[in-house]
Amino acid sequence: MTRLLILSVSAGNGHVRAAQALAATAEALNPPCSAVHIDAMAHVAGGFRKVYTDWYIQLVNRAPEVWSYLHQKADSTPHSATSQRLRRGIERVSAGALLREIHRAKPRAIVCTHFLPAELLMREGNRGRLDCPVWLQVTDYDLHNMWIVPGMAGYLAATEEVAFRMRARGLPADRIHVTGIPVMPVFSQPDASELARDACVSRLGLDPARKVILMASGGAGVGDLPSMVERVLALGGPGSDFQVIAVAGRNATAHEALKAIAQRLPGRLVALGFTNEMEKLMAAADLVVTKPGGLTISECLALGKPMLLVSPIPGQEEHNAGFLMEEGAAWLAYDSIGLEYKVARLMAAPEQLARMAQKSRSLGKPDAARRVLDCVLGA
Incomplete structure (x- = not known):
């Protein structure tokens, strides 16, 4: 059984580096903690991966004003909105292989350094198909609505202000921890x-x-x-x-x-x-x-x-x-x-x-x- 599973998304490199830092630090513990890092994009449908990663990178490079609009719009759109439910539905359809990989690992705990796997696992937990705690590490110095994923065992914030924003958006105060953003042991x-x-x-x-x-x-x-x-x-x-x-x-x-x-x-x-x-x-x-x-x-x-x-x-x-x-x-x-x-x-x-x-x-x-x-x- 894997003691710790760390899930990242390679949309940009930061989420992956945070996951790598957690895995390297876990292995350096005394005694070492068995940790496995999985890039979620390696286990989703090819078309979904291309849209989610390549489209994002091209958009922020070639049309930053469009990305700015989408970013602001998503931040003010309730999770219950039709557009958000549709997005999560597409994610679920595209991520069957990822969920199978997660269940195969049988982890005792999971840390997500991106909100996408956290959203998928929220549904798994709600349906009684996941029996381990899931934690969510925010990897920026501000808080966007997409990181507000209910039902996590804990939320890991870069600063006191990010933690304050988590509480203001309704996340339980006793599950919020100010840790900073993970960097490599060196x-x-x-x-x-x-x-x-x-x-x-x-x-x-x-x-x-x-x-x-x-x-x-x-x-x-x-x-x-x-x-x-x-x-x-x-x-x-x-x-x-x-x-x-x-x-x-x-x-x-x-x-x-x-x-x-x-x-x-x-x-x-x-x-x-x-x-x-x-x-x-x-x-x-x-x-x-x-x-x-x-x-x-x-x-x-x-x-x-x-x-x-x-x-x-x-x-x-x-x-x-x-x-x-x-x-x-x-x-x-x-x-x-x-x-x-x-x-x-x-x-x-x-x-x-x-x-x-x-x-x-x-x-x-x-x-x-x-x-x-x-x-x-x-x-």
């Missing part, structure tokens, strides 16, 4: 020698005496990553002798363009593709330029990194950005001109960066995954 050791800032900078071939900016995002209004990096490296004035780490991920075209820039500007830029060592790149950075996805900013907060946010997805990422700016841990660049202006300003103001870093560290919950497991396994 982020729970920010003072470890392998995450020492100067050592991480030196390993990349950069100068620890100079400021380092980590850039990992491009997007609407700001531009693609190579053009962002080129504009930022062209800045002059006080503090402009900084270095850049640029991460293109699996975008091979962007990676090649970044490598060409690095050749033209030796000692200023490290151009990387996909990496499994983002924690070391974050540890090396004095400023992180990123989209405000829930998991990415949770990792930055765990390491106490100030952020310059770009290209937030309307809805959830805009709300994440608002939270960080209210708390003083981040600034937001609305467009390419704002990006250049705010990078220049922050690089010329080390005291401002230090204040933002202090705020960031105070907000971080590097042990969030352990907190979640304490709730789930101790229940």
